[in-house]
Amino acid sequence: ETGVTQTPRHLVMGMTNKKSLKCEQHLGHNAMYWYKQSAKKPLELMFVYNFKEQTENNSVPSRFSPECPNSSHLFLHLHTLQPEDSALYLCASSQDRGRQPQHFGDGTRLSIL
Protein backbone atom coordinates (compact mmCIF):
# COMPACT_ATOMS: atom_id res chain seq x y z
CA GLU A 1 0.00 0.00 0.00
CA THR A 2 1.70 3.16 -1.21
CA GLY A 3 -0.95 5.63 -0.03
CA VAL A 4 -1.80 6.53 -3.64
CA THR A 5 -4.84 4.75 -5.12
CA GLN A 6 -5.76 4.75 -8.79
CA THR A 7 -9.02 3.58 -10.34
CA PRO A 8 -9.83 1.82 -12.51
CA ARG A 9 -6.81 -0.49 -12.78
CA HIS A 10 -7.70 -1.42 -16.36
CA LEU A 11 -9.73 0.45 -18.96
CA VAL A 12 -10.63 -0.44 -22.53
CA MET A 13 -12.32 2.24 -24.58
CA GLY A 14 -13.12 3.15 -28.14
CA MET A 15 -11.72 6.23 -29.79
CA THR A 16 -15.03 8.08 -29.51
CA ASN A 17 -15.66 7.32 -25.83
CA LYS A 18 -15.27 9.66 -22.89
CA LYS A 19 -13.87 8.27 -19.65
CA SER A 20 -12.03 9.50 -16.58
CA LEU A 21 -9.13 8.18 -14.53
CA LYS A 22 -9.11 8.85 -10.81
CA CYS A 23 -6.26 9.21 -8.34
CA GLU A 24 -6.54 9.67 -4.58
CA GLN A 25 -3.71 10.10 -2.10
CA HIS A 26 -3.92 9.59 1.66
CA LEU A 27 -0.50 11.02 2.51
CA GLY A 28 -1.37 14.65 3.15
CA HIS A 29 0.71 15.74 0.17
CA ASN A 30 0.22 18.99 -1.71
CA ALA A 31 1.62 18.10 -5.14
CA MET A 32 0.19 15.55 -7.56
CA TYR A 33 1.43 14.35 -10.93
CA TRP A 34 0.22 12.44 -14.00
CA TYR A 35 2.75 10.35 -15.95
CA LYS A 36 2.41 8.25 -19.10
CA GLN A 37 4.41 5.03 -19.44
CA SER A 38 4.46 3.50 -22.93
CA ALA A 39 6.09 0.18 -23.72
CA LYS A 40 9.89 0.39 -23.85
CA LYS A 41 9.86 4.18 -23.42
CA PRO A 42 10.80 6.32 -20.41
CA LEU A 43 8.07 7.72 -18.21
CA GLU A 44 6.78 11.00 -19.54
CA LEU A 45 5.54 13.71 -17.19
CA MET A 46 2.15 15.01 -18.32
CA PHE A 47 0.81 17.37 -15.67
CA VAL A 48 1.77 18.74 -12.27
CA TYR A 49 -0.55 20.26 -9.69
CA ASN A 50 0.64 22.06 -6.56
CA PHE A 51 -1.97 23.11 -3.99
CA LYS A 52 -4.69 22.41 -6.61
CA GLU A 53 -3.10 24.73 -9.16
CA GLN A 54 -1.71 23.37 -12.42
CA THR A 55 1.97 24.27 -12.59
CA GLU A 56 3.10 22.13 -15.51
CA ASN A 57 1.56 20.99 -18.78
CA ASN A 58 4.19 19.10 -20.70
CA SER A 59 2.74 19.81 -24.17
CA VAL A 60 -0.01 17.27 -23.68
CA PRO A 61 -2.74 17.06 -26.39
CA SER A 62 -6.05 18.62 -25.43
CA ARG A 63 -7.81 15.24 -25.61
CA PHE A 64 -6.33 14.76 -22.11
CA SER A 65 -7.91 17.11 -19.59
CA PRO A 66 -6.75 17.08 -15.95
CA GLU A 67 -8.78 18.19 -12.96
CA CYS A 68 -7.64 18.67 -9.36
CA PRO A 69 -10.60 19.60 -7.10
CA ASN A 70 -8.50 19.36 -3.91
CA SER A 71 -5.01 18.31 -2.85
CA SER A 72 -6.11 14.69 -2.31
CA HIS A 73 -7.81 14.00 -5.63
CA LEU A 74 -6.66 14.16 -9.23
CA PHE A 75 -8.58 13.19 -12.35
CA LEU A 76 -7.61 12.72 -15.97
CA HIS A 77 -10.54 13.13 -18.35
CA LEU A 78 -10.16 11.36 -21.67
CA HIS A 79 -12.00 11.97 -24.95
CA THR A 80 -11.43 11.15 -28.58
CA LEU A 81 -8.23 9.24 -27.85
CA GLN A 82 -5.94 7.65 -30.43
CA PRO A 83 -4.47 4.13 -30.49
CA GLU A 84 -1.04 5.54 -29.59
CA ASP A 85 -2.53 6.74 -26.29
CA SER A 86 -2.66 3.14 -25.09
CA ALA A 87 -0.27 3.04 -22.11
CA LEU A 88 0.03 2.78 -18.35
CA TYR A 89 -1.01 6.05 -16.72
CA LEU A 90 0.61 6.63 -13.36
CA CYS A 91 -0.33 9.11 -10.68
CA ALA A 92 2.17 10.30 -8.07
CA SER A 93 2.22 12.69 -5.14
CA SER A 94 4.87 14.47 -3.07
CA GLN A 95 4.87 16.72 -0.04
CA ASP A 96 5.27 19.77 -2.25
CA ARG A 97 6.31 20.33 -5.82
CA GLY A 98 10.06 19.83 -5.86
CA ARG A 99 10.13 17.69 -2.73
CA GLN A 100 11.34 14.15 -3.36
CA PRO A 101 10.62 11.33 -3.36
CA GLN A 102 7.37 11.05 -5.24
CA HIS A 103 5.01 8.28 -4.20
CA PHE A 104 3.37 6.41 -7.05
CA GLY A 105 0.09 4.58 -7.47
CA ASP A 106 -0.14 1.28 -9.33
CA GLY A 107 -1.47 2.91 -12.48
CA THR A 108 -4.35 2.48 -14.91
CA ARG A 109 -3.65 0.28 -17.92
CA LEU A 110 -5.47 1.99 -20.80
CA SER A 111 -6.20 0.26 -24.10
CA ILE A 112 -7.70 2.18 -27.03
CA LEU A 113 -9.53 0.08 -29.60
Added chain:
Amino acid sequence: KQEVTQIPAALSVPEGENLVLNCSFTDSAIYNLQWFRQDPGKGLTSLLLIQSSQREQTSGRLNASLDKSSGRSTLYIAASQPGDSATYLCAASTDSWGKLQFGAGTQVVVTP
Protein backbone atom coordinates in the same frame (compact mmCIF):
# COMPACT_ATOMS: atom_id res chain seq x y z
CA LYS B 1 17.39 18.81 -22.82
CA GLN B 2 18.41 16.26 -20.21
CA GLU B 3 18.58 12.70 -21.54
CA VAL B 4 18.86 9.70 -19.24
CA THR B 5 20.09 6.35 -20.53
CA GLN B 6 20.13 2.96 -18.84
CA ILE B 7 22.25 0.14 -20.17
CA PRO B 8 21.67 -2.76 -20.40
CA ALA B 9 17.93 -2.87 -21.09
CA ALA B 10 17.76 -6.36 -19.58
CA LEU B 11 19.96 -8.44 -17.29
CA SER B 12 19.76 -12.00 -15.98
CA VAL B 13 21.95 -13.23 -13.11
CA PRO B 14 22.03 -16.29 -10.85
CA GLU B 15 20.99 -15.89 -7.24
CA GLY B 16 23.78 -14.67 -4.99
CA GLU B 17 25.60 -12.68 -7.63
CA ASN B 18 26.05 -8.94 -7.18
CA LEU B 19 24.07 -6.69 -9.52
CA VAL B 20 25.47 -3.55 -11.14
CA LEU B 21 23.01 -1.27 -12.91
CA ASN B 22 24.16 1.78 -14.86
CA CYS B 23 22.53 5.14 -15.47
CA SER B 24 24.00 8.00 -17.48
CA PHE B 25 22.74 11.54 -17.96
CA THR B 26 23.79 14.23 -20.41
CA ASP B 27 23.49 17.38 -18.26
CA SER B 28 25.52 17.33 -15.05
CA ALA B 29 23.49 20.19 -13.55
CA ILE B 30 21.09 17.94 -11.71
CA TYR B 31 19.49 18.56 -8.33
CA ASN B 32 19.28 14.92 -7.36
CA LEU B 33 19.08 11.44 -8.80
CA GLN B 34 16.70 8.70 -7.75
CA TRP B 35 16.50 4.99 -8.27
CA PHE B 36 13.09 3.32 -8.43
CA ARG B 37 11.89 -0.25 -8.61
CA GLN B 38 8.85 -1.28 -10.66
CA ASP B 39 7.23 -4.70 -10.39
CA PRO B 40 5.05 -5.97 -13.28
CA GLY B 41 1.68 -4.24 -13.34
CA LYS B 42 2.64 -1.98 -10.45
CA GLY B 43 3.73 1.58 -9.86
CA LEU B 44 7.17 2.79 -8.90
CA THR B 45 8.76 2.41 -5.48
CA SER B 46 11.53 4.83 -4.54
CA LEU B 47 14.69 2.97 -3.48
CA LEU B 48 17.39 5.60 -3.03
CA LEU B 49 17.63 9.36 -3.45
CA ILE B 50 21.06 10.99 -3.91
CA GLN B 51 21.29 14.75 -3.58
CA SER B 52 23.63 16.55 -5.97
CA SER B 53 26.05 17.27 -3.13
CA GLN B 54 26.31 13.59 -2.17
CA ARG B 55 28.46 10.87 -3.68
CA GLU B 56 26.48 7.84 -2.54
CA GLN B 57 23.54 6.51 -0.57
CA THR B 58 23.08 3.11 1.05
CA SER B 59 20.07 1.14 2.20
CA GLY B 60 20.56 -2.45 3.26
CA ARG B 61 21.92 -4.42 0.31
CA LEU B 62 21.52 -1.42 -2.01
CA ASN B 63 24.17 1.18 -2.69
CA ALA B 64 23.92 3.97 -5.25
CA SER B 65 26.78 6.20 -6.34
CA LEU B 66 26.69 9.50 -8.16
CA ASP B 67 29.43 11.07 -10.27
CA LYS B 68 28.09 14.29 -11.71
CA SER B 69 31.27 15.18 -13.58
CA SER B 70 31.05 12.03 -15.69
CA GLY B 71 27.24 12.02 -15.80
CA ARG B 72 26.88 8.60 -14.21
CA SER B 73 25.11 6.83 -11.41
CA THR B 74 25.44 3.18 -10.49
CA LEU B 75 23.11 1.04 -8.41
CA TYR B 76 24.73 -1.94 -6.70
CA ILE B 77 22.61 -4.74 -5.27
CA ALA B 78 24.63 -7.16 -3.16
CA ALA B 79 23.91 -10.89 -2.99
CA SER B 80 20.93 -10.81 -5.34
CA GLN B 81 17.76 -12.77 -4.55
CA PRO B 82 14.88 -13.90 -6.78
CA GLY B 83 12.74 -11.24 -5.06
CA ASP B 84 15.00 -8.60 -6.58
CA SER B 85 13.59 -9.43 -10.02
CA ALA B 86 11.96 -6.24 -11.30
CA THR B 87 12.58 -3.27 -13.56
CA TYR B 88 14.88 -0.63 -12.10
CA LEU B 89 14.57 2.97 -13.25
CA CYS B 90 16.74 5.96 -12.60
CA ALA B 91 15.49 9.53 -12.77
CA ALA B 92 17.36 12.83 -12.70
CA SER B 93 15.76 15.92 -11.21
CA THR B 94 16.37 18.67 -13.72
CA ASP B 95 15.11 21.75 -11.88
CA SER B 96 14.39 22.99 -8.38
CA TRP B 97 10.73 22.17 -8.86
CA GLY B 98 11.48 18.46 -8.95
CA LYS B 99 10.76 17.67 -12.59
CA LEU B 100 12.10 14.16 -13.19
CA GLN B 101 13.68 12.86 -16.40
CA PHE B 102 13.48 9.06 -16.42
CA GLY B 103 15.56 6.42 -18.12
CA ALA B 104 13.80 3.54 -19.90
CA GLY B 105 14.82 1.09 -17.18
CA THR B 106 16.78 -2.14 -16.79
CA GLN B 107 14.73 -5.32 -16.45
CA VAL B 108 16.43 -7.66 -13.99
CA VAL B 109 15.79 -11.39 -13.59
CA VAL B 110 17.47 -13.24 -10.73
CA THR B 111 17.30 -17.01 -11.26
CA PRO B 112 17.24 -19.42 -8.30
